[in-house]
Amino acid sequence: MAKVGEQDANYIRRVIVMQRILEWSGRILLVLGFVSPWLWLVGVLALATAKILDNMEIGHNVMHGQYDWMNDKHINSKAYEWDIACDGKSWNRVHNFEHHTYTNIIGKDRDFGYGLLRLSNDFRWRVKNLWQFFTYLNLSVLFQWGVSYHELAAERVFFGKKKDNRDYKVPHSELKTRFFSKGARQLIKDYLIFPLLAGPFFLWVLIGNLIANLLRNLWTSTIIFCGHFTGDVKTFSEKECENETKGQWYYRQALGSSNIKGSNWFHVLTGHLSFQIEHHLFPDMPAKRYREIAPKVQQVFLEHGIQYNTGSFLKQYSSVVKRILRYSLP
Amino acid sequence: MSLIFNPLTNWFSKQFFHHSSMAGYLEPVIQLFKPSWRDGYYRAKVLSVTLIANKTVALELKTESRWPTHQAGQHIELTIDINGRLSTRVFTIASSPNQAMHEGVIRLVIKQQDAGLFTPFLSRLTVNAWVNISKPKGTFLLPQSNAVSLFAAGTGITPFIAMLHQALHEVAQPIHLFYYAKPNAHLLVAELESLSNRLPNFTFTLLSRSIDGDVVKKLPDCHNTHWMVCGPNDFHKTIRDYALMHQQSLSSEHFSLVDLHSTGDEKAHFQVDHGGIKFSADNQQPLLAQFQANNINVPYGCGMGICHQCQCVKKKGVVRDIRTGKLSDYGEELIQLCVSQVVSDVEFKA
DSSP states (O other), X not given: OTTOSHHHHHHHHHHHHHHHHHHHHHHHHHHGGGTOHHHHHHHHHHHHHHHHHIIIIIXXXXXXXXXXXXXXXXXXXXXXXXXXXXXXXXXXXXXXXXXXXXXXXXXXXXXXGGGTOOOSTTSOOOGGGGGHHHHHHHHHHTHHXXXXXXXXXXXXXXXXXXXXXXXXXXXXXXXXXXXXXXXXXHHHIIIIIHHHHXXXXXXXXXXXXXXXXXXXXXXXXXXXXXXXXXXXXXXXXXXXXXXXXXXXXXXXXXXXXXXXXOXXXXXXXXXXXXXXXXXXXXXXXXGGGHHHHHHHHHHHHHHTTOOXXXXXXXXXXXXXXXHHHXXXXX | OGGGOXXXXXXXXXXXXXXXXXXXHHHHHHHHHSTTOOTTOEEEEEEEEEEEETTEEEEEEEEOTTSOOOOTTOEEEEEEEETTEEEEXXXXXXXXXXXXXXXXXXXXXXXXXTTOSSGGGGGXXXXXXXXXXXXXXXXXXXXXXXXXXXXXXXXXXXXXXXXXXXXXXXXXXXXXXEEEOSTTOOSSHHHHHHHHHHOTTEEEEEEOHHHHOOGGGXXXXXXXXXXXXXXXXXXXXXXXXXXXXXTOOEEEEEEOOOOOOOSOOSOOEEEEEETTEEEEEESSSOHHHHHHHTTOOOOOOOSSSSSOTTEEEEEESOEEETTTOOBOOSSSEEEEGGGEEESSOXXXXX
């Protein structure tokens, strides 16, 4: 961490500039679709890339507190907000606290299967698991709404389901307001205001935004599943983790995630979540540094005989699909 | 530029650009064209950095034109980028409003602290580098009335230099300056001499406690004047106590380094101010536990510095990171309560 400094500050500002340029050229090109549909297509891709950069490399990482040391009024985990249906503050609370503290402890980390999918024998088999591959596809398509609903713990907020071991500190009414206001703003912005601004090209822009959001959903969902639910990822019970030491916490982080190999642009677009293992070990280290520490982490794993789950995108993704299919049967 | 950022555009940004403020959304882009441009700050360009005495630098800055000119005696917050991190300190302007108005130039005279986290870096500033400054603040101003006695110690000379330079342009009352420093360590002496040559009613005496004795000795001679004091805490306190006893009119500005309890082994208590609610905290337990013990509700999560839920904006003071033992900066920054202990009095935004 001692090396973190100017280089990282410049990097994140550069990525933000890139994101703003892509977002605006994307939105403009969508309207220019009447000149040539190719321009529209480039616009869709630019906007989708902008949304991916915003969600992954900027939003996710800034909201993890990776850049709080910069003391910048806008680039910090308290101030940043992202271009996605899920309210940043709600996400920050559930994701950083529940998921990163209690990673893969069944019953505490609700991210394991998101309450929709059965991904290990820790859960009893139900009939609905038979078609969970299609549930998974649906989740991917609507991923931003899934995240929003999930991070809200909506089944509890809306339907009053309670769990005893939780202390939320944020009133349900406020969570609901955040859920609806952020969601509504996203819908109005992408599917009403920006299309209306385009006048006669209303539909072009609306469909363009729809596809950009869809591409972003598929991408983020896929990357996140590859980081958490490959075949080798282990789960833990609450009992195992009572009075856990710091060392055991690291050990759990190590076994609870998996990496994806890839090139420079691939890592940037995943927000360096292709280094999911390093991310779980050091969630508030500027993510680009994961590339530097990965070989050292791997070395330590080797010395202690811990499995370091990594592989190509295809290998990891097929492993995820297999896992979803495997546990759809009893 | 400030016209672009107002409540209306912020509302707009919130609705359409998913950011709570327009400036937050656009700042890195604007910085491509205007380096170091920051919402809520003014920009200034470094004209020169000169070592004027042992460990004392004079920093000349060219302010941007929209900067509201100061009054002699006021101070600013200076923000510099130290290896990617923004740090802020307060300094008095040691040059006249007249110069600021006509040339757009201000000067700061700063003592460099060996163990400081800010002042040592000033020597590394290069000509034409950008820094950020706040608008001028403070009410330490020369009164319009009768005769004035000035008491300065060390770098406490700075506001008086500004006042005296300004007096060249405005009719001024009789002024006498008592300037305390270590023998031969008085700052800007040549400038004071030139000022006393040009200002018929200004005189000064250079003093050292080791030779001339404590400032208290000088005070009985100045009873019929208004007193102005600028210097370290103990210097200020001596004069203030005397003035209170003799019902003497006094205005003052004083500064201190935060009193650090950095060894941390023996137990000590410090005052914590959370948006006006004050309580005493020790340097042994994490701050979060002490907030809770005092029934102050703050969000929290993992309790081990991972989830950033208990993060608070510290306005002033120094805390220690329990995990690394590293001390924080003095100024405003985000800290996590669950892994911080106090090592000085601390103030938080509620």
